[in-house]
Amino acid sequence: MIQTDILIIGAGPTGLFAVFEAGLLRLKCHLIDSLPQPGGQLTEIYPKKPIYDIPGYPDVLAGDLVDNLLKQIAPFKPEFTLGERAETIERDNDDQFVVTTNKGTVHRAPVVAIAGGLGSFEPRKPPISNIAEFEDKGVTYMVRNPEEFRGSKVVIAGGGDSALDWTIYLADVASEVTLVHRREGFRAALDSVEKVRELNRRGKVKLLTSSQVIGLSGNGKLSSVVVNHKKMGGTEIDADYFIPLFGLIPKLGPIGDWGLEIEDNAIKVDTFDYSTNVPGIYAIGDINTYPGKLKLILCGFHEATLMCQSAYKRIHPDKKVSFKYTTVTGIDGFKDE
Numbered sequence: 001m002i003q004t005d006i007l008i009i010g011a012g013p014t015g016l017f018a019v020f021e022a023g024l025l026r027l028k029c030h031l032i033d034s035l036p037q038p039g040g041q042l043t044e045i046y047p048k049k050p051i052y053d054i055p056g057y058p059d060v061l062a063g064d065l066v067d068n069l070l071k072q073i074a075p076f077k078p079e080f081t082l083g084e085r086a087e088t089i090e091r092d093n094d095d096q097f098v099v100t101t102n103k104g105t106v107h108r109a110p111v112v113a114i115a116g117g118l119g120s121f122e123p124r125k126p127p128i129s130n131i132a133e134f135e136d137k138g139v140t141y142m143v144r145n146p147e148e149f150r151g152s153k154v155v156i157a158g159g160g161d162s163a164l165d166w167t168i169y170l171a172d173v174a175s176e177v178t179l180v181h182r183r184e185g186f187r188a189a190l191d192s193v194e195k196v197r198e199l200n201r202r203g204k205v206k207l208l209t210s211s212q213v214i215g216l217s218g219n220g221k222l223s224s225v226v227v228n229h230k231k232m233g234g235t236e237i238d239a240d241y242f243i244p245l246f247g248l249i250p251k252l253g254p255i256g257d258w259g260l261e262i263e264d265n266a267i268k269v270d271t272f273d274y275s276t277n278v279p280g281i282y283a284i285g286d287i288n289t290y291p292g293k294l295k296l297i298l299c300g301f302h303e304a305t306l307m308c309q310s311a312y313k314r315i316h317p318d319k320k321v322s323f324k325y326t327t328v329t330g331i332d333g334f335k336d337e
């Protein structure tokens with residue numbers, strides 16, 4: 001069981017910055033995210049886009065902002081459960097919350113801060129009737145650790161940036177990589193498309209366009225996929241892994257069933273401290289709603305800051321928060337704790 005002071009659900013910019021503000025108050029944080037990496041929408045949807053409304057940065061690439069946030073919170077040693085979705089919440093006899101993920105990892109904390117953004121990103125799955133049977137037995141919707149595929153036969157499906165980027169990366173890791181795409185053209189960065197075509201010419205990658213994976217087979221574990229070409233029909237290909245990369249759909253997901261007041265797919269909060277109707281559970285960033293709410297990164301930062309002050313009082317009801325500027329405290333004093 002993972003024990004912490006503030007359990008943050010969602011490692012987008014809001015959740016990450018909450019670690020900093022909590023750290024200044026000497027509160028430990030653990031973050032859960034269903035994506036395999038931190039950064040939320042910034043990493044998943046627009047890592048290469050410049051953002052112009054972060055105070056103090058005339059412009060910053062979304063991916064760079066996430067890298068900087070991770071650097072900024074590193075002294076506070078946050079811990080992460082990545083690639084797992086927070087599924088259930090219960091309150092135990094000591095008035096602590098117990099949050100369990102879809103993979104069974106159990107976390108316990110006196111305070112939960114939901115920084116779930118648009119909700120958990122769920123993979124868009126292809127309509128193959130027996131796909132669920134092979135999930136985690138060869139079928140995977142995201143690449144968490146590319147080393148897992150070393151020396152294996154991998155079939156990737158999709159025509160966007162993720163499908164092409166992983167095809168290029170895994171060409172040097174897997175023993176065989178086949179990219180299957182239902183159209184002739186791709187909707188990915190031109191240089192990635194060119195690189196995949198070049199890898200195909202050199203025989204490093206098999207490219208099957210105008211084709212779709214329509215069947216999976218194996219005995220307890222995936223061993224082959226059936227690829228159907230628009231004109232030429234079906235062929236069976238040996239495969240240890242099938243990675244469909246058709247994008248992610250944001251869903252409020254299980255959080256919607258946690259007894260929280262929901263309005264328009266968002267969690268209602270009190271703007272005094274961004275607390276929800278359940279004492280001890282807060283909601284910050286894009287996931288919350290209140291009169292005048294703006295879904296902006298800087299609003300999430302502000303909400304995270306006020307939430308931490310309130311969380312401190314809840315965790316240490318007998319102590320007073322002593323508010324100090326970072327220009328006075330610095331952060332060196334926090335590094336070795």
Ligand SMILES: Cc1cc2nc3c(=O)[nH]c(=O)nc-3n(C[C@H](O)[C@H](O)[C@H](O)COP(=O)(O)OP(=O)(O)OC[C@H]3O[C@@H](n4cnc5c(N)ncnc54)[C@H](O)[C@@H]3O)c2cc1C
Nearest residue numbers: 010012013014033034040041086116117119120285286297
């Ligand atoms: C294309 C685009 C451009 C944008 N440009 C700007 C801009 O210029 N300026 C600006 O201020 N904002 C911009 N935004 C909005 C900004 O990205 C959001 O306001 C910001 O990402 C919100 O941060 P967050 O941490 O609250 O949520 P998110 O970034 O959405 O992160 C939430 C995280 O929570 C995780 N999660 C949710 N539920 C669960 C669960 N049950 N279990 C585990 N994990 C869960 C999700 O996987 C996700 O990683 C833009 C958004 C888009 C899409």
